[in-house]
Amino acid sequence: xxxxxxxxxxxxxxxxxxxxxxxxxxxxxxxxxxxxxxxxxxxxxxxxxxxxxxxxxxxxxxxxxxxxxxxxxxxxxxxxxxxxxxxxxxxxxxxxxxxxxxxxxxxxxxxxxxxxxxxxxxxxxxxxxxxxxxxxxxxxxxxxxxxxxxxxxxxxxxxxxxxxxxxxxxxxxxxxxxxxxxxxxxxxxxxxxxxxxxxxxxxxxxxxxxxxxxxxxxxxxxxxxxxxxxxxxxxxxxxxxxxxxxxxxxxxxxxxxxxxxxxxxxxxxxxxxxxxxxxxxxxxxxx
Amino acid sequence: xxxxxxxxxxxxxxxxxxxxxxxxxxxxxxxxxxxxxxxxxxxxxxxxxxxxxxxxxxxxxxxxxxxxxxxxxxxxxxxxxxxxxxxxxxxxxxxxxxxxxxxxxxxxxxxxxxxxxxxxxxxxxxxxxxxxxxxxxxxxxxxxxxxxxxxxxxxxxxxxxxxxxxxxxxxxxxxxxxxxxxxxxxxxxxxxxxxxxxxxxxxxxxxxxxxxxxxxxxxxxxxxxxxxxxxxxxxxxxxxxxxxxxxxxxxxxxxxxxxxxxx
Numbered sequence: 001x002x003x004x005x006x007x008x009x010x011x012x013x014x015x016x017x018x019x020x021x022x023x024x025x026x027x028x029x030x031x032x033x034x035x036x037x038x039x040x041x042x043x044x045x046x047x048x049x050x051x052x053x054x055x056x057x058x059x060x061x062x063x064x065x066x067x068x069x070x071x072x073x074x075x076x077x078x079x080x081x082x083x084x085x086x087x088x089x090x091x092x093x094x095x096x097x098x099x100x101x102x103x104x105x106x107x108x109x110x111x112x113x114x115x116x117x118x119x120x121x122x123x124x125x126x127x128x129x130x131x132x133x134x135x136x137x138x139x140x141x142x143x144x145x146x147x148x149x150x151x152x153x154x155x156x157x158x159x160x161x162x163x164x165x166x167x168x169x170x171x172x173x174x175x176x177x178x179x180x181x182x183x184x185x186x187x188x189x190x191x192x193x194x195x196x197x198x199x200x201x202x203x204x205x206x207x208x209x210x211x212x213x214x215x216x217x218x219x220x221x222x223x224x225x226x227x228x229x230x231x232x233x234x235x236x237x238x239x240x241x242x243x244x245x246x247x248x249x250x251x252x253x254x255x256x257x258x259x260x261x262x263x264x265x266x267x268x269x270x271x272x273x274x275x276x277x278x279x280x281x282x283x284x285x286x287x
Numbered sequence: 288x289x290x291x292x293x294x295x296x297x298x299x300x301x302x303x304x305x306x307x308x309x310x311x312x313x314x315x316x317x318x319x320x321x322x323x324x325x326x327x328x329x330x331x332x333x334x335x336x337x338x339x340x341x342x343x344x345x346x347x348x349x350x351x352x353x354x355x356x357x358x359x360x361x362x363x364x365x366x367x368x369x370x371x372x373x374x375x376x377x378x379x380x381x382x383x384x385x386x387x388x389x390x391x392x393x394x395x396x397x398x399x400x401x402x403x404x405x406x407x408x409x410x411x412x413x414x415x416x417x418x419x420x421x422x423x424x425x426x427x428x429x430x431x432x433x434x435x436x437x438x439x440x441x442x443x444x445x446x447x448x449x450x451x452x453x454x455x456x457x458x459x460x461x462x463x464x465x466x467x468x469x470x471x472x473x474x475x476x477x478x479x480x481x482x483x484x485x486x487x488x489x490x491x492x493x494x495x496x497x498x499x500x501x502x503x504x505x506x507x508x509x510x511x512x513x514x515x516x517x518x519x520x521x522x523x524x525x526x527x528x529x530x531x532x533x534x535x536x537x538x539x540x541x542x543x544x545x546x547x548x549x550x
Contacts, residue, residue, distance in 0.1 A: 178380055185358055185376035186447065187399040196395055200386050281385045282429020 065250040074254035082234055087258065090225065090236040093149065097156030098217045104157060105164025105213060106206075112165065113172040126162045126169075134159035134220040138227050152224035159220035160213035167209010171202025204277055211270035218263055236262075306333040306371075307483050308357065308451050313366030314508075315352055325508035326352045330366070332502060332511060334451070334483045341486045341494035342502045343537070345545060349509025350487040354453045357485065372450025373400075375443075375482075377457040382440040383428040389415065389439045390424040396446040414442040417476065434465035441476060452477075454486040458493070467525055470496055474521070491534040491541075496525040501537060505544045512544050513537070 022030075047067050053059075054066045065073075077083045112119045112126070137155045145151035175198050183197035199206075225237020236258060243251035310332040317324050326349040334340050342350050355361045358374050383392045393411040402410060415421050418438040428436055437457055444452050454473075458466045474497065477484060488494050494501045495517055503513040515537060519529045 178378065179384060181360060182376075182378065182382075182384065184360060185374070186396050186443075192399065196399070197384065200384070203386070277386075280427060282427065 062247065063249055065253065070250045070253045070257070073248075073250040074257060077251065077254055082239070086234045086236050086239045087262075089233060090221065091262070093152060093156075093225075093235070094218065094221055097153050097221060098160060098214060100153065101157045101160035101213060101217060102164055102210070105161035105209075106168055108161065109165035109168030109209075110172070113169045123169075126165050129158065130162040130166060130216075134216060135223045135227075138223065142228060147228050149228075151228050152221065155224055156217050156220045160217035163213035163216055164206075164209045167212065168202060168206045170209070171205030172198055174205065175201040204274065204281075204283070207270065207274050207277060211267070211274065214266055214270060215263075218266065222259060304335050306369075307336050307338075308332075308334040308371070308485065309367075309369040310353070310357070311367045311369070313353075313356065313363045313368060315349065315356060315361070316364045327356075327363075328508035328510050330509065330511055332514075334485060336450075337481045337483055339477060339484045339486065339497055339499045340502060341488060341498040341500075342504060343488060343491055343494045343541070344504030344509070345506050345541075346489065347509075348504040348506035350504060351455050352509070354455050354485065354487055357451070358453055370451055373447055374451045374453060375447040375449035377437070377440050377444055377452065377454040379456045379459045382436050382457070383443075385428050388425050388427050389420065389431065392428075392439060393443050393446050396443045400447050402446075410446065414445050415439075417445065418442045418472065432465070433461050434469060437461070437469055438472060441473065445476065445480060450482055452482050452484045454484060456488055457486075459488075466493070470525060473497070491538045492525050492530055495519070495530045495534045495537065496523050503537065503541050503544070505541070513540060 050067050054061070054064060058064065108122075108126070112123060134155050137158055138151070141151040141154045145154060179197050179201050180193070183193045188196055222237050225235045226241050236255060240252060240255040240259075243249075243255060310330055313327055313330045314325065315327040317326055330349075330353065332340075332353075342353065344350055352361070354376070356363050356368055357370060358376050359370075383389070384395070387395060390408075390411050393414055394407045397407045397410055398404075412421070412424070415424050418441050420435060420438055420442070423431060423435060423439075426435075428439075431439065440457070458469050461469060470493070473484075484497075486494075486497060491501075498517050501513075501515045501517060502511055503515070504510065505512050517533070519527075519533065523530055
């Protein structure tokens with residue numbers, strides 16, 4: 001029997017071409033630079049345009065302050081404890097609201113994808129809720145919950161949970177039947193089939209839902225903090241509104257930058273998760 | 288000439304042994320009324336311990352349906368299927384879960400088979416060794432070639448310690464060289480582990496190359512037309528004259544059936 005004919009393994013064994021590798025530090029710096037410069041350029045263009053508007057006095061300086069004024073205000077703010085209290089209050093609210101939405105959304109998503117009647121009952125409602133601007137919930141929430149944090153949580157959860165639920169529903173709906181068949185012939189049933197096959201297969205779509213859910217949660221939270229000034233507690237939204245009332249436009253813009261940066265950091269995390277998952281499954285091109 | 292090669296078929300040689308797999312008068316109908324299609328009609332088949340049976344037929348003859356019925360993924364409309372032992376399945380596509388490494392794919396099969404956690408790593412290592420992929424344990428499916436993926440799938444089948452292994456055109460997507468190599472690989476593992484195999488293909492030479500018995504099926508509805516014992520001694524080569532000759536005779540027999548049916 002001709003057993004000894006090994007299959008060609010050139011694609012993984014001993015590379016034919018020897019790559020001359022630069023030192024690790026150099027490669028790291030090159031990678032960092034490649035990552036940084038497009039972003040730095042984009043920021044420079046925006047700041048440059050802003051500076052231009054300031055110079056031609058498109059609006060009076062007390063309405064549109066210069067970039068340097070705003071950045072120095074931001075620097076000053078960052079040394080105050082009020083700033084860090086605001087940021088930590090807001091981040092805590094974001095975490096609590098988002099995690100609640102995550103639990104509720106995941107639970108509803110799995111339930112809807114499993115139970116046919118439930119899908120018929122609330123399947124389109126979930127999509128409807130997803131398209132509803134969350135700010136439209138606030139008049140109702142403020143009356144029902146009063147000016148408390150609960151009004152904010154209510155709207156944050158309503159904003160984020162449908163996206164998360166829809167992400168998991170779409171993921172489970174699109175699990176290739178061949179994986180389910182494979183799981184079944186390996187002896188997986190019901191719970192183990194879900195755990196080892198269906199849920200992992202649905203993961204990319206779930207992460208997309210998580211990412212979208214975060215965007216909705218963050219928007220709802222900002223709207224809520226501007227509208228529901230809960231008990232004089234400092235928060236990012238409340239500080240932004242406070243600065244506006246005092247006509248401190250440099251601080252208004254500084255707080256807007258803080259909101260933008262937090263949103264971008266969160267987005268980077270979700271994008272990273274999604275990339276890692278796709279790369280592991282051979283769905284992304286390695287660079 | 289054909290008389291000398293195509294002897295009266297059937298598995299008489301197995302004598303007193305009782306079959307591991309018995310398909311008795313199985314009919315499978317899909318749809319209702321207008322959309323009604325008979326995929327299989329009165330199919331009878333027995334596979335004895337350690338036997339390698341290939342099923343050949345034109346597309347739409349219900350070969351894959353037959354395997355799904357045996358694997359209990361679908362229920363027969365009428366008739367009975369008796370399987371004496373664990374069933375494992377090897378597919379053409381989606382042979383592995385893409386989010387798990389080769390090792391993890393095998394460990395999952397071991398886990399679902401009830402192997403305790405402590406033993407899984409060593410067992411997986413041994414199984415990868417068996418299909419000669421030790422160096423590839425931590426690769427994900429997309430990093431492996433088609434042939435390597437099928438070898439991991441073969442290792443996974445072994446992990447299930449099945450008595451009956453169903454293969455649904457597992458090599459259909461491979462190039463001729465790799466396929467030839469996989470024939471040796473499957474045969475070697477089969478000879479060592481003594482499970483019985485039901486291997487579906489539309490490639491007659493492949494069927495003759497591998498089988499103890501070739502079962503020919505015709506389509507619409509799917510029926511067994513011929514059950515032919517292959518006596519060519521092993522090791523065989525797919526390009527040997529004997530294999531080629533018998534394959535073309537069987538192809539001719541199948542063609543006559545199809546022609547008669549169409550006319």
